[in-house]
Amino acid sequence: MSDVTSAAREIHEQFSEHLDVDVEDVSQRLERLVTEYKVPLSEARRSVENHYLDEAGLDRDDLGQGSNTDAVVEDIDAPDQWVNLTAKVVDLWEPRSDAVAQVGLLGDETGTIKFTAWAKSDLDPLEEGAVYRLENVVTDEYQGRYSVKLNRTTSITELDEDIEVGDNESEIEGALVDIQSGSGLIKRCPEEGCTRVLQNGRCSEHGEVDGEFDLRIKGVLDDGREVQEVIFDREATEDLTGIELEAAKTMAKDALDTTVVADEMRETVLGRYYRVTGPTMGRYLLANDVEEITGTADPDGVLIKARSM
Amino acid sequence: MSGSQAPTREVARRVFAREFNAATFTFKESEDERAPLYALLPTGERANRVFVVGTLTETEDIGDESEYWRGRVVDPTGTFFVYAGQYQPDAASTLRDLETPTYVAVVGKPRTYETDDGAVNVSIRPESITQVDETTRDRWVVETAERTLERLEAFDEEANEYGQRAQQEYEDGVESYREALVEALESLDETDGESTAADAASPSAE
Numbered sequence: 001m002s003d004v005t006s007a008a009r010e011i012h013e014q015f016s017e018h019l020d021v022d023v024e025d026v027s028q029r030l031e032r033l034v035t036e037y038k039v040p041l042s043e044a045r046r047s048v049e050n051h052y053l054d055e056a057g058l059d060r061d062d063l064g065q066g067s068n069t070d071a072v073v074e075d076i077d078a079p080d081q082w083v084n085l086t087a088k089v090v091d092l093w094e095p096r097s098d099a100v101a102q103v104g105l106l107g108d109e110t111g112t113i114k115f116t117a118w119a120k121s122d123l124d125p126l127e128e129g130a131v132y133r134l135e136n137v138v139t140d141e142y143q144g145r146y147s148v149k150l151n152r153t154t155s156i157t158e159l160d161e162d163i164e165v166g167d168n169e170s171e172i173e174g175a176l177v178d179i180q181s182g183s184g185l186i187k188r189c190p191e192e193g194c195t196r197v198l199q200n201g202r203c204s205e206h207g208e209v210d211g212e213f214d215l216r217i218k219g220v221l222d223d224g225r226e227v228q229e230v231i232f233d234r235e236a237t238e239d240l241t242g243i244e245l246e247a248a249k250t251m252a253k254d255a256l257d258t259t260v261v262a263d264e265m266r267e268t269v270l271g272r273y274y275r276v277t278g279p280t281m282g283r284y285l286l287a288n289d290v291e292e293i294t295g296t297a298d299p300d301g302v303l304i305k306a307r308s309m
Numbered sequence: 310m311s312g313s314q315a316p317t318r319e320v321a322r323r324v325f326a327r328e329f330n331a332a333t334f335t336f337k338e339s340e341d342e343r344a345p346l347y348a349l350l351p352t353g354e355r356a357n358r359v360f361v362v363g364t365l366t367e368t369e370d371i372g373d374e375s376e377y378w379r380g381r382v383v384d385p386t387g388t389f390f391v392y393a394g395q396y397q398p399d400a401a402s403t404l405r406d407l408e409t410p411t412y413v414a415v416v417g418k419p420r421t422y423e424t425d426d427g428a429v430n431v432s433i434r435p436e437s438i439t440q441v442d443e444t445t446r447d448r449w450v451v452e453t454a455e456r457t458l459e460r461l462e463a464f465d466e467e468a469n470e471y472g473q474r475a476q477q478e479y480e481d482g483v484e485s486y487r488e489a490l491v492e493a494l495e496s497l498d499e500t501d502g503e504s505t506a507a508d509a510a511s512p513s514a515e
Contacts, residue, residue: 175360175449177321177416178436222360224323224456263399271362271414271439273448294444297451299494306458306491 004030007045011052017153018056026052074110074168076148079141085148087113088131088163094193102126106134106148111168111279114147116140121152133157145282171277172230172285173293174223176269183218184262185248187211215245217265218284221276229284230276236287240274241265321360321416323453324350326387327489329359333429334478335421348419348431351479352460352486353472356419359433361389362441362449365413368404378404380438382415385450385493390432391415400435407440414441414449450497454490461487 008027015021026048033044053060071083090112092104102117102125115137117123126132135155137148150156182197189196189203190212196203198211217232217240238244243251243265252258278288324332332348336355347355363384371379377394378401393400400417407413417435424430464472464483475483 175321175414177358177360178318220318222321224360224452225320227318227320229318266399266437267439270437271360271416271441272445293448296444297448299451299454299497302451302454302458303491303494303498306454306461306487306494309458309461309487 003041004034007041011045011048014049015052015056018058019052021052072110073106073108073113076113076139076146079139079146081139083137083139083148084133084135085137086131086133086159086163088165089126089128090165092126092128096193102150104128107165108163109166111166114145115150116147117150117154121150121154123150123152123154124156126156131159131161131163133159167279169277169279169288170285171275172221172223172228173273173275174221174228175271175273176219177222177227177271178220179262179266179270180218180220180229183216184265185245185252185258186214186216188214213245213249215243215248215261217241219269221274221285230278230287231284232287232290236290237265240287240290241268243268319345319357321358322350322354322356323449323456324352324356324359324361325453325457325486325489325493326361326363326382326384326389328352328386328457328486329361329389329419330387330431331479331481332356332419332431333421335419346418348421349471349475349478350460351475351481352457352483353464353469353475354460355471358416358418358436360414360416360449361433361453362412362414362446363389364410364446365404365407366410368407368409370405376401376405380404380413382413382433384453385496386489389415390430391417391435391438392420392432393435393438397435400438403438407438412441412443412446414439414445447497450493454494457486457490 005027008023008030011026012021012023029048029051030044033039033047034041039047069083071085073087076083085106085108087106087108090105090107092102095101095103099119100116101119101121101123104115105112106115117126134150136153137150140147140149187198188211189198189206189209191203191206191209194203194205196205198209201208201211203209215234215237217237219230219232221228221230232240234245243261248261251260251264273293275291275293276285276287276289278286328351332350334349335346336349337344337346345357347357350356361382361384363382365380366383367381369379370376372394375395377392380391382389382391393404395401415433415435416437417433419431420434421429421431461483463469466472
């Protein structure tokens with residue numbers, strides 16, 4: 001089968017639900033572009049697809065691609081891929097926009113991923129805790145974080161099974177070499193659903209507000225090969241530094257200055273070695289578990305190698 | 310890496326004092342005025358930042374009008390010189406306040422200056438200095454030996470740009486850095502027995 005023929009078949013399959021068109025017709029259009037007009041096949045394919053999209057009154061997003069693959073969450077590492085997932089609805093969140101019907105978290109054995117279902121796609125709603133076979137979902141990426149979008153062509157089948165959802169956590173070790181600004185005792189916006197950190201008492205969304213105190217550290221773990229930025233939430237920060245929120249507030253009150261808290265934290269943790277586990281979100285690892293590495297390092301392996309060089 | 314991507318944080322290299330003090334050749338990867346400055350490590354790596362742990366043995370305010378603190382941080386192979394003035398207020402006040410001797414961890418940038426007689430001295434401009442314990446120091450020695458060994462193993466590889474460059478810029482070869490790392494590890498082995506005995510004598514050492 002020639003490239004043109006197989007491309008024609010795939011295009012035909014994509015449109016078979018939407019248009020009454022035969023493979024011959026598709027093939028002729030492709031052939032004309034490729035042979036007569038020397039258009040590269042990929043470009044020709046695009047052009048022919050656009051023609052049928054117009055004819056059917058569809059958006060490109062509405063279209064499934066013939067070559068869907070079954071994927072697990074862990075595998076999703078590129079945007080604009082059409083995949084099939086078997087996953088459990090771990091969490092449903094309140095959509096922030098009317099354009100979104102549902103937004104939440106899907107999970108399988110390998111990890112979790114955000115999903116969005118558009119209101120215009122008119123899909124049956126997913127239920128929290130249920131497991132579904134989802135065919136024809138599109139992957140997306142925002143600031144290094146992947147998600148999947150359900151669309152008009154997505155088929156949803158509820159399965160009568162349960163999935164033990166895995167965590168896509170990683171474990172890293174290194175010296176804590178920096179605590180960045182915005183760490184220590186901070187204030188967050190108290191508005192419903194907004195947890196933005198205030199800058200000089202102002203929220204970038206809600207303006208001047210009476211903030212709520214919280215603790216966090218934006219730190220950098222460095223093992224001499226690579227760096228990883230880590231966010232420690234309040235619990236992890238308390239774990240790491242031994243400074244609890246109430247104590248931090250008292251320190252700040254006594255000093256009439258909130259920055260003393262971060263200063264104290266720097267003295268306590270900078271330059272020490274830690275093992276941190278947690279999921280990665282974009283450029284940050286979110287510390288779920290933090291442990292100072294206190295065991296004695298074993299020099300023997302390196303020593304033997306170095307002596308034999 | 311250079312210029313083609315959004316700026317990412319530079320790795321803090323692990324390097325023993327003997328090698329660090331020999332890293333007298335510095336360079337930038339681009340013409341840009343604000344491009345980061347790198348010291349070329351003799352074992353073939355570029356260093357814009359280092360992480361060192363050692364014993365702070367002496368601190369001295371050598372400034373004229375404003376405070377300018379110099380600290381000597383000693384590892385098993387030599388001494389790092391750390392200078393902190395008004396632009397490193399936290400590090401300067403740490404050097405002012407710390408009682409010596411004590412173990413410290415220093416994160417900082419390599420800096421070079423030429424003396425009147427033409428010699429080039431290498432020092433650290435600290436971003437942070439914190440007091441740490443012996444375990445951290447020992448871990449650093451082993452880790453630094455590992456990283457140094459990795460650099461030595463890759464030194465002669467053709468694709469190793471900084472290895473090639475080090476061979477051009479430095480004449481003395483890398484054997485003394487291999488020796489230094491062996492000495493550093495051996496010094497751990499010696500103190501190991503003592504500290505184990507000390508730990509046993511005072512189980513509440515933590």
